[in-house]
Amino acid sequence: MSWTDRPGVRSVLRMALATRTDRRPSLARTVWDSTVGKKTVMAVSGLIMLLYLVVHMIGNLKIFFGAGEFNHYAHWLRTVGEPFMHYEWTLWLVRIVLVVAVVAHATSAYQLSRRDIRARPSKYVHKKARASYATRTMRWGGVILGLFIVWHILDLTTGTVHSGGFQEGHPYQNVVDTFSTWYGNVIYVVAMLALGLHVRHGFWSAAQTLGVGSRTRDRVLKTAADVLALLLTAGFIAVPVGVMTGVVS
């Protein structure tokens, strides 16, 4: 075997030539083909979803001000931007952005995870309890959240799997119905705890991926991640707790 045929040597030679020309693939190609780029996709899509979740959580809290205000808020969501935007245009725009974000996030995560597992095919015989719960909960937490989103849409957006009689345009009642079932509460609370963990590592991680972390900023970022995770989880869980305790009925 010639030395140039050794595994890996060919690619280096090819690349050594490539660096001498300025032909590079497009930005999108560069990003999508690279592990670092794909992590960037995850970070950006994750931050978009995070921003949405903050808004969503604040909106949810309107439920504590009664059915009128909550239903009015829900209706307003469909009329945002009028008269420039037509009815529900903004909502659909947001939905499209979110779908793109979810798909990009999940696809990247899936592909990166596949790659990670391939990169470490044999495990150590000596198992060790690792502090890497973040890594593992990120993957399983992500899957849980994905399933939750599906259920959540079928439950409260389309009403397909809704427990009581789903009433289009009466979100207050629909929410109360969902959280009047034990499984509705269990699914929701578990998902929101997963969300907290996911955001906690994800937010900090996104900062590192986007290169904004630094030694001096690390404390601030970690604290911000903790606070965000806590607020989101607490804010979302407040709704089923409200229903369970009868504050919302």
Add this chain to the structure above:
Amino acid sequence: MKLTLRVWRQRNADADGTMSTYEVDGISPDMSFLEMLDTLNEELIVKGEDPVAFDHDCREGICGACSLVINGDAHGPERTTTCQLHMRSFEDGDTIDVEPWRASAFPVIKDLVVDRSAFDRIIQAGGYITAPTGAAPEAHATPVPKPDADFAFEHAECIGCGACVAACPNGAAMLFTSAKINHLNVLPQGAPERETRVLDMVEQMDEEGFGGCTLAGECATACPKGIPLMSITSMNKEWLRAARKAKR
């Protein structure tokens, strides 16, 4: 000290491996871990058995050759290289598991010896400054601010042992790659190739089959030279900058 060793034995790259058990006696707490393995090997040779193969060379913690996962930790329980780990870190009667680095980019050659040439190819992809011999300007022509020089040095300390890959749950080589990129990219001498360096090295890193980074932080914990996890952040930043700027 008397110890029970469970050591990964694998005849060659294509063979199946297994953990074999050995008893060693008369181990001094002052021995280094590798000297303990030497003792085992001397006994094995005299008995006509195949001694345990492991990489080692300088035995003073700088060449980066030694590469053992001891009880699940790359380089063992102390933050140092295997050659600088001493048996006083263990108790008499302990059972110690010794395994090779595990990563698909680091295939096992024999027993505890793995092929780390992927690291060399990452460096070949751009981990250098193009400065042919004789072409150098006077050393004092370009002052380097001390913080930058210190930053470069901190990352240049990497010994290329591969503990970061061995410890990473994803078998990622981000810490190794980032250490070299940060060393060279912060220096004024490294600026002209700043973009191509990071893009090419990351591309080669991916091509070698290393995993991606999930910021689990295991690499930085295992690194005997204390390369910080933040090194990866700095590389990401360089990569994004380069991806935007690179000529297309």
Add this chain to the structure above:
Amino acid sequence: MTSYADYTTGEPVADTKAPAGPINERWDKRRFEARLVNPANRRKHTVIVVGTGLAGGSAGATLAEQGYHVVQFCYQDSPRRAHSIAAQGGINAAKNYRNDGDSVHRLFYDTVKGGDFRARESNVHRLAQISVEIIDQCVAQGVPFAREYGGLLDTRSFGGVQVSRTFYARGQTGQQLLLGAYQALSRQIAAGNVEMHPRTEMLDLIVVDGRARGIVARDLVTGKIDTYFADAVVLASGGYGNVFYLSTNAMNSNATAVWRAHRRGALFANPCFTQIHPTCIPRTGEHQSKLTLMSESLRNDGRIWVPRAKGDQRPPNDIPEDERDYYLERVYPSFGNLVPRDIASRAAKNVCDEGRGVGPGGQGVYLDFADAIERMGRGAVEAKYGNLFDMYQRITDEDPYEVPMRIYPAVHYTMGGLWVDYDLQTTVPGLFAVGEANFSDHGANRLGASALMQGLADGYFVLPSTINDYLARNPHHDAVTGEHPDVQEALAGTQDRLDLLLSVDGDRTPDSFHREVGELMWEFCGMARTDAGLRKALERIPQIREEFWRRIKVPGTGEEFNQSLEKANRVVDYLELAELMCLDALHREESCGGHFREESQTPDGEAARDDERFAYAAAWEFTGTGEAPVLHKEDLVFEYVHPTQRSYA
């Protein structure tokens, strides 16, 4: 049969390449007179480089940059791991950035004097000239030297010289310089100009029609033995300190490449010039596999002592002040603890031989920082030596802030090596030797921070200039093939040797023989040598060799990754090289630098040189295993630095 010690003296050798004339013009003159190879023709020339340390890595990269096709080898899994990486202190260069009176001439002078007047003036002067360019080159490559707040390079004084000319990168200068060379080499590998063979060890030199035309090497992974051909061969395989078994060298550093070249006709010069470093961590027992150096800078503030009484077993802190012997301060009042390496080492050996050594086996002396801590405060000591103290504590499990350190000398560097002319060419045409593998620049003793300087000077600047001349004069249009009888002979010889090692199937390990010959060498050819001791060693070595071939046990086969086979094969060569070292030490009836003959000392116990009889480099010719070699003398002429007796009292 004549005994090995009955060597004969042959024709003198002379360096025919160094031009005459003023010393500061010689290098320019040589470069101008040397023939050049047309750049378009360079790629048709193949150059083999063995080793990837500072000298080999820089040579391979530079030759490839010039357009030659380079085929390079290292036994390590990566060229980045060569043992140059372990050098701590720094690299000298006559930059005079401190404006403290340094100059090329002063560096030249210091090096010749430090080498105890056994080095070649032309070479040393060239080294001093080039030192300046090395720093520029390394900075351009991104080597992170220590810098001051203004962004300019920092320097320090080192090894007792009076100027501050040592550039450093914390305690990892060797590592950083090596990575610079490795990266330059990597660039050439990627460009396809260097064909790199890691985990491949040279086992013989191929000489065809009197010229070096290739090597025999074994792939350490598959065990396959192969031949590689070239127009010139460069050995950059390092020193032979591992003959002593315990040394600060890497475990796998070995002498096989140089020794095989020697057997093929290259003269071996000054093998007895070995450097013993005074401040190493003492061995802890039989299991010890190697020794670790502690930076010499510790002697700036630490005080060295042993108990006054023999066999005093009390812990050091229980020994009262008046029962301690600060022997260096006592014997050398003006230099005290800062006497040169060879003197400090020998003094430690003497007190230990008297039975006053400390620690396990009595092979150690105290290096005490109690006074320094009292004087400067613990914080200041920590700032200055913290990393060294940590390293010491990690290895010994003793806290040097509380208990004095224990140190003992250890073999560290070998000044001897293959004889080379001004062009760094050995006596085999087409075979070059660079770095520690050659004998050229350090005479009988190397100054601190000069090894890195020499390795890089040879590899980056000297060899790439001088090898052109050889290649231009020897275009080698005839390709060597594997069918050539000389090639067949080299290949078969290597195969036979390995087969024999595998077939003996005795009861002793390669390490046990290595340790035995190493202990013998340390005892009789170490810090202090005597006629009787050396003769005893010369009697003993052939016996060990005979026993080796009767009792060696190498498990496994040659067609696989087999570290025992690698080791055994290296020991074969140590067992021959050791003999030559002893003979060289025996024949040199004077003390100079790292070579101390007890018969040759001044009334106050200092090394006494004999310039009348021994102002030459001893270049030995191989005649057969165990056969008396032939001595060729290269007379050393000192036109610029006139020999004086060193005095440190």
